[in-house]
Amino acid sequence: MSKKPYVVGIAGSSGSGKTFFLKCFLNHFKDHEVTLISQDDYYIPANTKTQEENKLYNFDVPSSINRTQFSHDINDLFEGKVVYKEEYTFNNPALTPKILEIKPAPLLIVEGLFIFHFEEINAMLDERIFLHADEHIALARRLKRDLVERGYDEEDVKYKWFNHVLPSFEKYLYPYKNICDRIIENNTDDVANMVKITDEISADLRKKLF
Structure with a gap:
C-alpha cells in the first residue's frame, strides 16, 4: 500500500444492531478493498477465572481491553503489514479460537465500544x-x-446489563455521539432499511476512495 488507509470507526450500544450493520456494509466491498479490525478480539483473557468469578467480572470497562496491542496492530495495517490475531471466543470453552489474518486494504473498519474513548484510536x-x-x-x-447463541443464564445477562453494560455505554460511548459523522437510530429489525443505509454509506466511500 502506498498510502494510509481511509479509516472508518463504527461503534454502538450493545443491542444496537452493529453486527448486522457490519455484515451488510462489508458485503458492498471486495476482500481486497476493505478490512475489519475488531476491539472484541483484544479482550484480556479471563479464562483463569472460575465461572462464578466470570459472572461478576466486568468486561465493559476500558481496562478489559489490551489497548496497546489494539493500537499497535492498527498501526501495522497502516504500514501495509498483515496482522495475525487469535479471535476472541467470549470465554466459551466449547469453541476453538481461529487465527485471524487481517490484511491491509484501502478501507479500514475499526469497530468496538471504546474506539472513540481511546484517544490514540480516535x-x-x-x-x-x-x-x-x-x-x-x-x-x-x-x-x-446471549441466551440463545451464547448459552448464558438470564439472571446473569440482566445483572450485567444493568450493572456493567448500561453504565459503560453512558460513560465511555454515549458522550461521543455528537462528534460522529453519521448517527443511525436502529429501533426496528427492518432489513431493507439497513441495506438502504449501508448502500448510501458505501456509495459515498466509493466516491472518495475508488
Missing part, C-alpha cells in the same frame, strides 16, 4: 459512525443473543 479515524437503539429494544436483543 485520532486515527477519518470518519465515525454511531449506532443506537432505545434501551428496551437493545436489552431484548441482548437477551435473545
Whole structure:
C-alpha cells in the first residue's frame, strides 16, 4: 500500500444492531478493498477465572481491553503489514479460537465500544459512525443473543446489563455521539432499511476512495 488507509470507526450500544450493520456494509466491498479490525478480539483473557468469578467480572470497562496491542496492530495495517490475531471466543470453552489474518486494504473498519474513548484510536479515524437503539429494544436483543447463541443464564445477562453494560455505554460511548459523522437510530429489525443505509454509506466511500 502506498498510502494510509481511509479509516472508518463504527461503534454502538450493545443491542444496537452493529453486527448486522457490519455484515451488510462489508458485503458492498471486495476482500481486497476493505478490512475489519475488531476491539472484541483484544479482550484480556479471563479464562483463569472460575465461572462464578466470570459472572461478576466486568468486561465493559476500558481496562478489559489490551489497548496497546489494539493500537499497535492498527498501526501495522497502516504500514501495509498483515496482522495475525487469535479471535476472541467470549470465554466459551466449547469453541476453538481461529487465527485471524487481517490484511491491509484501502478501507479500514475499526469497530468496538471504546474506539472513540481511546484517544490514540480516535485520532486515527477519518470518519465515525454511531449506532443506537432505545434501551428496551437493545436489552431484548441482548437477551435473545446471549441466551440463545451464547448459552448464558438470564439472571446473569440482566445483572450485567444493568450493572456493567448500561453504565459503560453512558460513560465511555454515549458522550461521543455528537462528534460522529453519521448517527443511525436502529429501533426496528427492518432489513431493507439497513441495506438502504449501508448502500448510501458505501456509495459515498466509493466516491472518495475508488
